[in-house]
Amino acid sequence: MIDIHSHILPGLDDGAKTVTESIVMAQEAAEEGITKIVATPHHNNGTYNNFGNDIAQAVTALNGQLEKENIPVEVLEGQETRIYGDLLNDLENDKVLSLNRTSGYVLVELPSLQVPKYTTQLLFDMQIAGYKPVIVHPERNQELLENPDKLYRIVKNGGLTQITAANLLGLRGKKIQRFTNQLIDANLTHFIASDAHGVKNRSFHMREAFTYIKKTYGNATAFNFMENSDLAITGQTINIEPPERIVYRKKWGIFR
Numbered sequence: 001m002i003d004i005h006s007h008i009l010p011g012l013d014d015g016a017k018t019v020t021e022s023i024v025m026a027q028e029a030a031e032e033g034i035t036k037i038v039a040t041p042h043h044n045n046g047t048y049n050n051f052g053n054d055i056a057q058a059v060t061a062l063n064g065q066l067e068k069e070n071i072p073v074e075v076l077e078g079q080e081t082r083i084y085g086d087l088l089n090d091l092e093n094d095k096v097l098s099l100n101r102t103s104g105y106v107l108v109e110l111p112s113l114q115v116p117k118y119t120t121q122l123l124f125d126m127q128i129a130g131y132k133p134v135i136v137h138p139e140r141n142q143e144l145l146e147n148p149d150k151l152y153r154i155v156k157n158g159g160l161t162q163i164t165a166a167n168l169l170g171l172r173g174k175k176i177q178r179f180t181n182q183l184i185d186a187n188l189t190h191f192i193a194s195d196a197h198g199v200k201n202r203s204f205h206m207r208e209a210f211t212y213i214k215k216t217y218g219n220a221t222a223f224n225f226m227e228n229s230d231l232a233i234t235g236q237t238i239n240i241e242p243p244e245r246i247v248y249r250k251k252w253g254i255f256r
Helices: 019-031 052-068 089-094 121-127 140-148 148-157 174-185 206-217 218-231
Strands: 002-006 036-039 072-077 080-083 104-108 132-136 160-162 191-193
Touching: 002 104, 002 160, 002 191, 002 218, 019 052, 036 052, 036 080, 036 121, 052 072, 080 206, 089 148, 121 132, 121 148, 140 174, 148 160, 174 206, 191 206, 191 218
Parallel strands: 002 036, 036 072, 080 104, 104 132, 132 160, 160 191
Antiparallel strands: none
16 A cells, blocks of 8 residues: 655654654554555645755655664655645756656645635646646645535646545544545545554554445445555556536535
């Protein structure tokens, strides 16, 4: 299993604080069956800035520690970048990294409450330049939750999304869990990842999430999610089903 979104690098953001914590996280990942973890520290989110070369050095150092500890997990380079106007320019000068550095798949974080007006144009420009933008945890974005048609249009126009394992399992509340499931139902998401920040509060939950997906959606859906992560880190074309709209039924006050 491959996890394309984690905060395992020590001391760079609100994830692991020390190398010891990173090692414990890697041990737990290995126990869940995860063999590769993309380290995606926050960048440009108003609190943390982590540039490409610094991330690369931290990944090399952590892999060395994991090898010494005989932990069968490989850490790959990546980044979780808050959307901003110069993102494309910084991708092209290595300040911003795609997954595994050369894959072209780029994790893009939206603000929690809204979708910036320039989002559609920026995602289009990224695709024209050969990149594949992946909106992370759209299920947590308030504007998308209230108006899922905006996410439908993003996906219809070639954008990709990644949901979080804990959200699928209801660990962040029933409202977010319901929307996460609706994204799967409507083919509006393409990856599942941990967004792990530690082992106590925001852990991996990947094995449990895939058990849930197999039970709820079937083995084929689970396989597609797993294969997509594998394909993405090697820069290959992922499995994509035609997106559908999530219809809001005002009469009942719920999505269906």
